[in-house]
Amino acid sequence: MKRVLVTGAGGFVGARVMQQLAGRWELLTLPRGMLATAGREEILAAVQKLHPDAIVHTAALSDTGYCEAHPEESYRANVEVPVWVAEGAKTAGTKLVAFSSDQVYAGLQAPGPFDEETPLSPANVYGRHKLEAEQRVLDRLPETVLLRATWLYDLPSYGLPVRGNLPLNLWQAALRREPVRFSCRDYRGVTYVRQAVENLLSALALPGGVYNFGSENDTDMYTTAQHFCAAMGITPPLEKADWPRSLLMDTRKAQAGGLYFDTTTAGIRRCLQDYGLTALL
Numbered sequence: 001m002k003r004v005l006v007t008g009a010g011g012f013v014g015a016r017v018m019q020q021l022a023g024r025w026e027l028l029t030l031p032r033g034m035l036a037t038a039g040r041e042e043i044l045a046a047v048q049k050l051h052p053d054a055i056v057h058t059a060a061l062s063d064t065g066y067c068e069a070h071p072e073e074s075y076r077a078n079v080e081v082p083v084w085v086a087e088g089a090k091t092a093g094t095k096l097v098a099f100s101s102d103q104v105y106a107g108l109q110a111p112g113p114f115d116e117e118t119p120l121s122p123a124n125v126y127g128r129h130k131l132e133a134e135q136r137v138l139d140r141l142p143e144t145v146l147l148r149a150t151w152l153y154d155l156p157s158y159g160l161p162v163r164g165n166l167p168l169n170l171w172q173a174a175l176r177r178e179p180v181r182f183s184c185r186d187y188r189g190v191t192y193v194r195q196a197v198e199n200l201l202s203a204l205a206l207p208g209g210v211y212n213f214g215s216e217n218d219t220d221m222y223t224t225a226q227h228f229c230a231a232m233g234i235t236p237p238l239e240k241a242d243w244p245r246s247l248l249m250d251t252r253k254a255q256a257g258g259l260y261f262d263t264t265t266a267g268i269r270r271c272l273q274d275y276g277l278t279a280l281l
Helices: 012-020 040-050 064-069 071-092 125-140 166-176 193-203 221-232 252-256 264-274
Strands: 003-007 026-028 054-057 095-101 145-149 151-153 180-183 190-192 209-213 238-241
Touching: 003 012, 003 040, 012 193, 040 071, 054 071, 064 071, 064 125, 071 095, 071 125, 095 125, 125 145, 125 209, 145 193, 151 166, 151 193, 166 180, 166 221, 180 221, 190 193, 190 264, 193 209, 193 264, 209 252, 221 238, 221 264
Parallel strands: 003 026, 003 054, 054 095, 095 145, 145 209, 151 190, 180 238
Antiparallel strands: none
């Protein structure tokens, strides 16, 4: 059984890795809160001491608005820490799988979908830091697998941390009868996090490089929100906006490596079935 160190084990993705893959990997963690304060040498020493077969780096500061307002915190969490983790992995001879983001595609004017070779110039702090982290991590450890993840979601469950995501936002809007706005010219994939976690088993065997990671989507976000509402049997007041963006990703490279995702629309049905909410389907 592989010994896998999970960074960010208390976060949205990391906690689900710990819950979902227990028994299939021997899961290791760093002391709680360590990455928030530790320096390079401390992180390298911790990786050396644990000497895992692999590291899954999920730790990040992923609130794009917060990163925009606090760029120094974002830089440390989203650039410096993953670089230090990569250096630790290199020293220990350990495989590294690290999460990046579809936000690296923010600011592109073309409609997409974009592949991993698309020239990039991210439009926000978070996207710029994620792109810099990709480049610097690969410079240090070319065997690293970097996963450009879409917007991830889950339902509140198992006592695990949950954050604002598409179905949760829609559910809350329906309960409160508060309008929620989506643009008819905004395009992105939205992915059920438990399917993303399951795909980590295959991602660990991928050759080093960058991979678009998540569900594809052929509808705008207003239409996507309508599909999610229909699947969940809710009717929040949806309002149309008209601002353009495309974060659509071409996932053929990941598919060729054995990774599989439902489409965005099919993913919410899988999620509801997993939680026994089939009466809504």
